[in-house]
Amino acid sequence: MTTPAQTSEPGRGAAFAGRVKALELQEYALAIVVVLLFVVGAILKPDTFPTVDNVRNMLTQASVVGVLAIGMTFVIATAGIDLSVGSIVAAAGVFGGILVGDNGTSTLLFIAGAVGFALLLGTVNATAIAYGRVVPFIATLAMFSIARGLALLLNDQLPVSLLDLNGGSFGNPRVFSLLWFGNGRVFGIPASVYVFIAIAIAGWIVLNRTRYGRYVVAVGGNREAARIAGVPVRRIIFSVYVLSGLLAGVATVLLCARLGSASPVSGNLYELDAIGAVVIGGTSLAGGRATIVGTFLGVLTFALIFSLMTQLNLSTEVQQVTKGLIVLGAVLLQRPEARY
Amino acid sequence: MSRKRLLGSIAALSLLAIGVAACGGTKTVTKTVTVNGNAAAGGGSTGKTVSIIASVPPTDHGWLGAISKDAKAAAAQHPDVKFELLQAADSDSQAQQIEQAIAKKPDALVVLPQDGAALTPVAQKAERAGIPVINIDRLFTAPDAATATVLGDNYQIGVLAANYIADQLKCTGNVVEIQGLAGISVTTDRSKGFADTLKKKCPGGGIKIVAQQPGDFNPDKGLTVMENILQAQKKIDAVYTHDDDMAQGVVQAIRNANRADEMFLTGVGGSSDAMKQIKEGGLYRATFLYNPNMAGTAVNMARLIALGQGFGELVPPEVPRQVVVPAAVVTKANVDKYEKYAFN
Numbered sequence: 001m002t003t004p005a006q007t008s009e010p011g012r013g014a015a016f017a018g019r020v021k022a023l024e025l026q027e028y029a030l031a032i033v034v035v036l037l038f039v040v041g042a043i044l045k046p047d048t049f050p051t052v053d054n055v056r057n058m059l060t061q062a063s064v065v066g067v068l069a070i071g072m073t074f075v076i077a078t079a080g081i082d083l084s085v086g087s088i089v090a091a092a093g094v095f096g097g098i099l100v101g102d103n104g105t106s107t108l109l110f111i112a113g114a115v116g117f118a119l120l121l122g123t124v125n126a127t128a129i130a131y132g133r134v135v136p137f138i139a140t141l142a143m144f145s146i147a148r149g150l151a152l153l154l155n156d157q158l159p160v161s162l163l164d165l166n167g168g169s170f171g172n173p174r175v176f177s178l179l180w181f182g183n184g185r186v187f188g189i190p191a192s193v194y195v196f197i198a199i200a201i202a203g204w205i206v207l208n209r210t211r212y213g214r215y216v217v218a219v220g221g222n223r224e225a226a227r228i229a230g231v232p233v234r235r236i237i238f239s240v241y242v243l244s245g246l247l248a249g250v251a252t253v254l255l256c257a258r259l260g261s262a263s264p265v266s267g268n269l270y271e272l273d274a275i276g277a278v279v280i281g282g283t284s285l286a287g288g289r290a291t292i293v294g295t296f297l298g299v300l301t302f303a304l305i306f307s308l309m310t311q312l313n314l315s316t317e318v319q320q321v322t323k324g325l326i327v328l329g330a331v332l333l334q335r336p337e338a339r340y
Numbered sequence: 341m342s343r344k345r346l347l348g349s350i351a352a353l354s355l356l357a358i359g360v361a362a363c364g365g366t367k368t369v370t371k372t373v374t375v376n377g378n379a380a381a382g383g384g385s386t387g388k389t390v391s392i393i394a395s396v397p398p399t400d401h402g403w404l405g406a407i408s409k410d411a412k413a414a415a416a417q418h419p420d421v422k423f424e425l426l427q428a429a430d431s432d433s434q435a436q437q438i439e440q441a442i443a444k445k446p447d448a449l450v451v452l453p454q455d456g457a458a459l460t461p462v463a464q465k466a467e468r469a470g471i472p473v474i475n476i477d478r479l480f481t482a483p484d485a486a487t488a489t490v491l492g493d494n495y496q497i498g499v500l501a502a503n504y505i506a507d508q509l510k511c512t513g514n515v516v517e518i519q520g521l522a523g524i525s526v527t528t529d530r531s532k533g534f535a536d537t538l539k540k541k542c543p544g545g546g547i548k549i550v551a552q553q554p555g556d557f558n559p560d561k562g563l564t565v566m567e568n569i570l571q572a573q574k575k576i577d578a579v580y581t582h583d584d585d586m587a588q589g590v591v592q593a594i595r596n597a598n599r600a601d602e603m604f605l606t607g608v609g610g611s612s613d614a615m616k617q618i619k620e621g622g623l624y625r626a627t628f629l630y631n632p633n634m635a636g637t638a639v640n641m642a643r644l645i646a647l648g649q650g651f652g653e654l655v656p657p658e659v660p661r662q663v664v665v666p667a668a669v670v671t672k673a674n675v676d677k678y679e680k681y682a683f684n
Contacts, residue, residue: 045572047574048571048572048573048574049571049572051571053571054571057567057568057571060567061564061567061568148400152399152400156405157399157400157402157405158402158405159402159559159585159588161613182596183596255560258563258592258596259559259560259563259588259589259592260588260592260595261559261588261592263558263559263560263588263589264400265400265401265558265559266558266559266560267560268556268558268560268561306564306568307568307571310551310553310565310568310569310572311568311569311571311572313550313551313552313553313572315522316522316553316554317522
């Protein structure tokens with residue numbers, strides 16, 4: 001479901017319904033792309049692509065960028081952008097790692113530290129954009145650089161090992177220990193996939209079923225009209241960047257759990273993948289129209305592409321061209337009104 | 341003219357003025373550096389201070405961080421060296437930084453280019469301005485771009501790795517190669533050395549490279565790429581990675597999939613994490629030393645060139661045009677010997 005900006009004139013009702021319909025058709029188009037990719041993979045690599053194990057693998061890989069993309073959906077819905085999430089992922093991880101220390105084993109401390117630091121950086125973004133009136137592109141571009149610098153500074157450019165946070169056993173990490181968030185499974189489904197899906201569902205509910213969600217889209221759709229209608233525009237804009245930071249912290253936890261360490265060079269260009277997933281999902285960069293389902297499908301699309309191309313052992317040049325073409329194709333499949 | 345336009349024009353003109361000043365003069369200075377002959381050999385101090393400027397790429401990797409540290413440490417050993425280290429943000433800004441460095445007229449320039457081909461013109465410019473350039477690791481693409489070059493032997497690393505893996509597997513098995521950054525000489529040489537040697541050592545084709553993907557020298561890329569390869573390949577006997585730091589992600593992917601007993605892994609570089617794991621034994625079996633101490637060697641060579649001195653071992657004492665730092669195989673058997681050279 002989607003939430004375009006509300007219009008109060010009854011005459012516009014038909015256009016409104018038209019836009020909603022257009023967005024739904026577009027989501028179907030992306031769903032078709034996802035199915036198509038899966039089928040192509042199943043044909044080209046029947047033994048290894050369409051297996052339960054590989055689906056688990058792809059979903060797990062999708063969960064890190066996926067969590068970022070949910071936050072990015074809210075940001076882009078307000079006609080903003082957040083270029084800093086990848087760097088925040090790195091900085092938050094290193095911060096959490098140092099907090100835990102060399103011989104620490106407290107997963108809670110790591111999670112609190114990482115999420116807290118990411119939240120802090122997101123709040124800096126939010127303050128600059130909402131109250132400092134800095135253009136989102138510039139503010140988050142600055143944070144992109146600052147956060148990367150912090151990630152390298154905090155531990156003298158070295159990664160922090162987190163292998164001790166396994167609750168006792170390395171191969172079979174205890175439930176809710178940090179490494180469990182990477183490879184632990186509940187009913188055969190990895191913990192990080194649960195986190196991703198839970199956040200996606202929560203994001204959908206907030207965007208489509210709460211007043212806050214409607215305010216977010218209204219601010220992006222027509223800021224002046226929203227302000228006049230009584231929407232607390234500044235606070236809404238502030239909140240979406242804080243949310244983006246918070247979700248970057250969650251993404252860090254998922255990544256560091258799988259990596260077993262907090263690396264200062266991780267998260268490289270994750271923001272581009274997140275933005276790409278959001279945009280091919282149908283959320284408009286100009287704001288005013290957002291879809292969590294679209295974002296979810298967009299994230300799956302990227303995960304499928306990456307898995308398929310690696311399994312086919314394509315060279316890196318071919319991979320880059322192919323990925324670009326698929327993204328272009330997915331966008332072109334969208335109806336004209338829905339493209340902007 | 342409205343006030344806004346006036347201010348704008350003044351701003352533009354002042355920027356222009358600053359730009360012209362920063363570019364410095366373009367006059368060519370011919371400086372004769374006596375490298376051979378009567379000059380004292382080795383590291384004797386002549387009372388003269390030499391200024392050395394080093395330019396390195398963004399240190400977003402443990403090895404590059406170690407390069408910076410080693411360069412600074414080597415310079416600190418010599419009281420007659422005035423040393424400045426410039427860290428660039430990317431290839432273009434590194435070129436600009438080197439231009440600014442040329443304007444300062446140092447006695448020698450030490451450069452590890454982010455991209456050797458892209459920075460060759462600015463290196464040639466420095467050489468023409470009479471500033472000797474010492475090139476580290478990633479090669480410039482023209483012979484007149486540097487007075488001396490210090491590099492690791494990337495092709496040799498590929499050779500050593502292939503010999504090691506072929507011996508361990510007795511010429512039968514599936515090998516996965518996780519490369520570094522695609523497109524740079526380091527990666528191409530390490531891959532080529534590996535592939536060429538496998539063909540020679542196992543002519544029957546018993547060892548197959550079943551997957552070859554770039555990991556960009558980045559641990560989380562190594563992690564995700566290996567996760568996918570593990571899905572695609574049901575039987576892997578060995579993994580040849582181009583970098584110790586990146587290999588940490590690859591190792592974790594293998595462990596997460598519970599396939600650590602199925603294969604073994606080799607890295608490159610000689611990081612302390614890698615050496616620790618080699619000592620413990622298990623999945624990580626070997627690494628090939630690619631010592632960031634070559635930066636220290638480069639600084640020392642720069643100093644000698646600037647002072648007009650040379651290596652005492654050479655007859656007559658000179659600074660050689662190219663120093664290739666040998667790679668060494670580090671395994672459990674000899675890791676104790678190499679631990680002190682580990683970086684990080």
